[in-house]
Amino acid sequence: MRKLNLLLVLFLIILNSCNEKILYDKIEIREEKLIFFQPTDLGAFGSDTRFIIYAHFDECGEWGGHKESFEIFSKEDKKFYAKFIRTKVDCEKLGELYGEPEFQQPNIEAEFKLTESNIIEINNYLSKLLKSKISERFPGHAGQTFGAMKSDSTLIIDVYDSNKENLINYNTLLKSFKIEEVNYEYR
Numbered sequence: 490m491r492k493l494n495l496l497l498v499l500f501l502i503i504l505n506s507c508n509e510k511i512l513y514d515k516i517e518i519r520e521e522k523l524i525f526f527q528p529t530d531l532g533a534f535g536s537d538t539r540f541i542i543y544a545h546f547d548e549c550g551e552w553g554g555h556k557e558s559f560e561i562f563s564k565e566d567k568k569f570y571a572k573f574i575r576t577k578v579d580c581e582k583l584g585e586l587y588g589e590p591e592f593q594q595p596n597i598e599a600e601f602k603l604t605e606s607n608i609i610e611i612n613n614y615l616s617k618l619l620k621s622k623i624s625e626r627f628p629g630h631a632g633q634t635f636g637a638m639k640s641d642s643t644l645i646i647d648v649y650d651s652n653k654e655n656l657i658n659y660n661t662l663l664k665s666f667k668i669e670e671v672n673y674e675y676r
Contacts, residue, residue, distance in 0.1 A: 523605065523608065523609065523612075524612070525569070525608050525611075525612065526540060526561075526563075526569075528563035528567040528568070528569070529563075530563075530639075531561060531562045531563045531569070532562040532563045532564070533563040533564065533565060533567050534565075537640070538639060538640050538641045539560050539561065539562050539639070539640045540560075540561040540562070540637070540638075540639050540640075540644075541558055541559065541560050541561070541637065541638055541639075541640060542558065542559040542561070542611070542614070542636070542637045542662070543556070543557065543558040543559075543634070543635075543636050543637070543638075544556070544557045544558075544633065544634065544635050544636075544659055544671070545557075545633065545634040546633050546671065546673060547632060547633060548578060548580060548673070549578060549580040552580075552592070553578075553592075554578050554580075555575065555576045555577050555578045555593070555596070556574075556575075556576050556593060557573070557574065557575045557576070557671070558573070558574050559571045559572070559573050559666075560572045560574075561603070561611070568602060568603070569602075569603040569608070570600060570601065570602055570603060571600070571601045571603055571607070571666070572598070572599075572600045573597065573598070573599045573600070573601065573666065573668060574595070574597070574598050575596045575597040575598075575668075576593040576594060576595060576596055577593075577594050577595075577596040578592055578593060578594070579592075579594075597668075599668075601666055606665060607665050607666060610661065610662050610665035611662065613661070613662075614637075614658055614659070614661070614662040615637055615646070617654070617658045618635060618636075618637060618646055618648060618655070618658065619646055621635070621648050621650075621652060621654065621655055621658070622646055622647075622648050624652075625648050625649065625650050625652075626650050626651075626652075627649070627650070632649050632650050632651045633649070633650070633651070633655060633656065633673070634647065634648065634649045635648045635655045635658075635659055636648060656671060656673055659671065
């Protein structure tokens with residue numbers, strides 16, 4: 490009887506210690522602080538430095554395709570803004586222009602005041618872009634370029650490949666700004 494009581498107590502101690510571990514794991518929550526550039530880094534006090542996110546597509550094969558960019562900056566109010574530019578191309582005109590600069594025609598220009606949600610999506614985009622850079626595979630003479638850089642060259646990420654995940658990542662960023670997604674057919 491004494492051995493049975495001892496086994497029961499031991500069992501309850503082990504069970505209780507497992508429950509405490511599980512409870513501890515559930516309670517442990519890490520709060521991550523939202524990290525982004527300082528307004529002074531991106532123009533709040535007259536600096537010309539900008540953060541640029543860009544994408545170049547290849548609808549016209551080796552001659553390229555349309556281009557898009559976000560130029561992120563801060564104004565004197567220390568708030569962040571983004572100027573978005575999207576061009577359009579007509580691959581039929583390539584024979585006439587032979588890749589001349591007129592190939593890129595303006596399509597959309599808009600300016601946004603960044604929300605916390607936009608900043609979170611920019612951070613998510615950059616994180617996935619960096620992971621993509623690590624696994625980048627050269628696609629030959631046709632592919633998409635996705636990148637981000639500070640205009641003072643202190644940060645440059647440039648991914649040139651045919652990975653569909655980069656477009657999905659970019660379109661998620663566009664959605665956060667309520668901009669029409671890029672519909673691109675991978676070959």
